[in-house]
Structures are given as structure tokens and as C-alpha cells.
Amino acid sequence: MSYLVAENLEQALTMLQEAGKGSRIIAGATDLFLQELPANLIDINAVPEMLVISETEYSLEIGAAVTHTAASQSSLICAKATALAEASAQVGSPQIRNIGTIGGNVVNAAPAADAAVALVALGAKAVIINSKKIMREEPVENLYRHYNQSTIESGKEMIIKFMIENNAGILGSAFLRFAARQSLCLPMVNAAAWVNIENDLLKEVRLVLAPVKPAPTRLKETEKRLIGAPLTAETWRLAGDAATEEVTVRGSLLRCSAQYRRHLVGVLAERVIAKAVKAACERKEGEQR
Amino acid sequence: MKKEMISFFLNGESIEVYADPASSLLHLLREKLDLYGTKEGCGQGECGACTVLLDNLPVNSCLIPVGKVKNRTVLTIEGLSVGEEYHPLQKAFVEEGAVQCGFCSPGMIMSAYALLKQNPQPSAMEVKRAISGNLCRCSGYKQIETAVAAAAEKLKAEGDSG
Numbered sequence: 001m002s003y004l005v006a007e008n009l010e011q012a013l014t015m016l017q018e019a020g021k022g023s024r025i026i027a028g029a030t031d032l033f034l035q036e037l038p039a040n041l042i043d044i045n046a047v048p049e050m051l052v053i054s055e056t057e058y059s060l061e062i063g064a065a066v067t068h069t070a071a072s073q074s075s076l077i078c079a080k081a082t083a084l085a086e087a088s089a090q091v092g093s094p095q096i097r098n099i100g101t102i103g104g105n106v107v108n109a110a111p112a113a114d115a116a117v118a119l120v121a122l123g124a125k126a127v128i129i130n131s132k133k134i135m136r137e138e139p140v141e142n143l144y145r146h147y148n149q150s151t152i153e154s155g156k157e158m159i160i161k162f163m164i165e166n167n168a169g170i171l172g173s174a175f176l177r178f179a180a181r182q183s184l185c186l187p188m189v190n191a192a193a194w195v196n197i198e199n200d201l202l203k204e205v206r207l208v209l210a211p212v213k214p215a216p217t218r219l220k221e222t223e224k225r226l227i228g229a230p231l232t233a234e235t236w237r238l239a240g241d242a243a244t245e246e247v248t249v250r251g252s253l254l255r256c257s258a259q260y261r262r263h264l265v266g267v268l269a270e271r272v273i274a275k276a277v278k279a280a281c282e283r284k285e286g287e288q289r
Numbered sequence: 290m291k292k293e294m295i296s297f298f299l300n301g302e303s304i305e306v307y308a309d310p311a312s313s314l315l316h317l318l319r320e321k322l323d324l325y326g327t328k329e330g331c332g333q334g335e336c337g338a339c340t341v342l343l344d345n346l347p348v349n350s351c352l353i354p355v356g357k358v359k360n361r362t363v364l365t366i367e368g369l370s371v372g373e374e375y376h377p378l379q380k381a382f383v384e385e386g387a388v389q390c391g392f393c394s395p396g397m398i399m400s401a402y403a404l405l406k407q408n409p410q411p412s413a414m415e416v417k418r419a420i421s422g423n424l425c426r427c428s429g430y431k432q433i434e435t436a437v438a439a440a441a442e443k444l445k446a447e448g449d450s451g
Contacts, residue, residue, distance in 0.1 A: 003290060003310030003356030030352050034333055037311050039290070043357060069346070093422025094400065096334060098346040099353070183421035184335055 003041045009049040009160065015042045016131040016156070025158045027065050028100040030092070031108045050103070050160055053077060059166050064103025064159040068115065069094070071102055081164055082279050083173035083192045087118035090177055093184045103159045106140055109150040111211035112190050116140060118175045120216040121192035121208040124164045130157035144215030170197040172280025176272045178264050188256040191268040193276040202229050207239065207273065209265055212247045221246045222269065231277050240270030297358045300368030310356030315339045317355050318365060326366035326395045330424070337423030340396035341365045347403045347422070366395035369402060377447070378402055378440040385436035389427035397423045401437045410441055
């Protein structure tokens with residue numbers, strides 16, 4: 001029975017090895033704390049290797065223990081991973097954002113976790129390390145086993161950081177959510193998009209909607225139909241119509257009916273593609289100035 | 290979980306307390322340290338009544354395991370007043386009628402305090418955002434927002450004259 005606070009990655013891994021069965025890595029623990037806690041907790045909130053926000057030639061790197069507050073206020077994330085900054089700014093409440101982390105948002109594996117939805121749209125990969133120090137990379141969208149269950153085994157391994165590839169091109173991303181209130185409220189639907197523009201046409205698109213399936217879901221049929229499309233209102237409408245056709249949604253007694261959710265999928269898909277394109281164009285203008 | 294000795298800074302003083310590291314900071318404050326100013330509303334991080342500052346940032350103390358505060362700084366509503374002298378935010382809440390049943394007030398004031406420390410002259414929208422994690426079921430928020438703005442003015446005037 002123990003609560004250990006790791007001061008660095010090396011120490012966290014040693015703790016994980018020694019704690020053995022019934023132990024679990026925790027970060028903000030804002031979701032976990034309301035459930036029954038495992039006997040041994042290893043708190044990684046202060047591990048410096050997991051708090052980085054930096055850029056290399058190839059990728060943007062965001063530590064798994066970066067809080068939503070830090071992510072939403074980072075100028076690098078605002079510029080290069082706009083969807084994530086926008087998503088993190090809307091998680092829970094200021095109090096939750098000050099303690100909840102990006103990595104926790106993914107490992108907690110809620111279907112419509114705002115930051116996770118944005119990370120999937122950004123094509124982010126998670127860098128995972130286990131107690132034997134073996135590392136692997138996994139796209140965020142592959143980290144979901146069932147509803148609210150991650151493939152990450154928090155008693156044996158942990159996400160260190162997320163990597164978002166630094167593509168060339170005119171890139172932009174955006175995030176939107178619709179909920180009954182603006183704070184402390186799960187979204188009826190949330191959406192994130194990432195676009196790459198060439199010759200005023202959509203060259204690449206990733207469009208993610210949730211909750212549609214247990215994991216944040218890319219609408220690949222809709223994405224295909226958008227490739228090569230011009231940057232016009234008609235294209236945004238196409239995104240909305242195609243997204244509505246592509247998804248099967250469920251209603252929920254607490255949040256909204258299936259019919260209303262399907263309507264929202266169309267509206268948000270339309271708006272989020274337009275918003276991502278706008279972000280890409282503004283970023284290009286900013287760079288030219 | 291087994292109890293252990295946990296030391297941290299509480300309202301400006303270094304303290305040591307023998308506690309279960311997996312229990313909540315809220316319960317430690319109220320039940321062991323006799324600091325009843327911090328309220329328990331929902332106990333699930335939804336209402337903000339239990340808001341305290343951890344290293345200067347507002348958090349829901351009901352969601353913070355005591356183990357997390359080791360060697361860190363916690364500020365509660367009791368830490369705002371200096372002796373019998375209330376903080377300008379506390380005075381403004383009284384003067385502007387921002388307190389009705391009073392249950393949300395400590396949490397509201399802690400969120401507002403963190404805001405004014407970071408941003409001494411917030412816009413109306415920034416005030417709304419700062420208290421968006423705090424529910425009030427009586428006042429309708431208007432008087433609370435007015436009180437925060439009034440306190441900001443007062444603090445500015447004090448800063449200018451001092």
C-alpha cells in the first residue's frame with residue numbers, strides 16, 4: 001500500500017518494476033480518484049521528461065503529463081496543433097484543466113474525450129514505455145480497447161509523450177464541441193479536423209467525430225470525398241452531409257437523442273472543416289508577413 | 290491505504306500531518322485540520338465549492354489525493370484574511386450582495402483570487418471564464434461578477450497608492 005511520487009522517468013520505471021501487481025501509474029487522477037483506487041499508486045505528474053512541449057525538425061512533442069491548462073496556453077501548441085489547444089481549453093472546468101493531463105485524457109479512454117479527439121485528428125502518435133524500458137510508438141486512435149478502456153496497461157506501461165509529425169504544406173486544424181453548458185458538461189458531439197491545402201484545394205484531410213464509436217473516430221469515407229475539393233462553402237456543406245451519412249450514432253438519456261446527435265454531427269463536421277481551412281490560410285498569411 | 294507523514298505548505302505555514310495519501314485533500318482540510326471554510330458540494334469535481342489553490346492554481350480539493358500535495362503549497366479561504374482583516378475580495382462579496390446562502394462563496398473567491406493574481410484587471414469575459422468551474426444556485430452570478438470587478442478596482446487603487 002503506497003503512494004509514490006516519481007521525480008523523473010528513471011525513478012518512475014523503477015517504482016513500476018518494484019511495485020508489481022496492483023500498482024498503477026496516475027497523473028491528474030481527476031477521473032480515477034472517483035473510482036476504487038488500486039493499492040499502489042505511482043504519481044508521474046512532476047516527471048520532467050513528461051512535461052516537455054518542444055519542436056524538432058520532424059515533429060512537435062508534447063509530454064503526456066502536460067496539463068490541459070498548459071496545453072491551451074502554449075504558443076507552440078496554439079500555432080502548430082491548434083485543435084489540441086482549442087480542445088484542452090474546453091475540458092471540464094479551470095480546476096480540472098489545472099490538474100488533468102493530455103496523457104490521462106487518452107488513457108482514461110472516454111469515447112469523446114476532447115484532447116484525444118484532437119490528437120487523433122492531428123495524427124498524433126503516443127510514445128509508450130514499459131517497466132522493462134522497452135519503447136514503442138502507437139497512433140492514438142489505436143489505443144482504445146472498449147468503451148472507457150485503453151490498450152495501455154497502467155500497471156505495466158505508460159505514455160511518455162505524443163509526437164505530431166511536422167509536415168510541409170499549408171496546414172491547419174480546429175476543434176469544436178457542442179454541449180448543454182460551456183463548462184463542466186460532457187459534449188453531445190465534438191469534432192476535430194486537420195487539413196493540408198495545395199493549390200487552393202484540399203490535399204489531405206482528417207476528420208474526427210465523437211462519440212460515434214468507443215474511440216474517437218475518423219470518418220474516412222467523408223475524408224475521401226473531400227480530397228481535391230475547393231475551399232468553398234459548398235465543400236463545407238459536403239463535409240456535413242457526408243458525415244451525417246457515414247456515422248451511426250446512439251442517443252443517451254442524459255445528453256441527447258440519436259436523431260439530434262446525428263444532426264449535430266453534420267453541423268459540427270461542416271463547421272470544423274471550414275474552421276481548420278481558415279486556420280491554415282491564416283497561418284500561411286502570418287508566415288508570409 | 291496506510292497512513293504516512295505528509296508535509297506541505299498550508300496557508301503560508303509548513304505543516305506535517307499523519308494521513309492516508311489516497312484520501313482527499315478536502316477531507317484532510319475539513320476533518321483533520323479543522324478548516325471548515327472549504328466546502329464539500331458534489332464531491333466529484335462538478336461544483337467547485339471545494340476549490341483551493343495548489344501551487345497558485347485553483348483545483349478541486351475533493352479530487353486531489355493527499356499524496357499529491359507533498360512538499361507543495363496549498364492556499365485555502367482561511368489563508369486570505371490577515372488576522373481580522375478580510376481580503377478585498379471577501380469584503381467586495383459582502384458589499385455587492387454576492388453571498389446568499391454562502392455555500393459557493395469560498396470556492397468562488399478562491400477562483401477569483403487566482404484570476405486577480407495572474408490578471409489584475411480582467412475583462413468581464415475573463416471573470417466569467419475564471420469562475421466557470423464554480424456553480425452558484427442562488428445568486429445568478431451577476432453580483433459575483435460585479436464583486437470580482439469591484440475587488441479588482443480596489444486592489445488596483447491600493448496598489449497605486451501603496
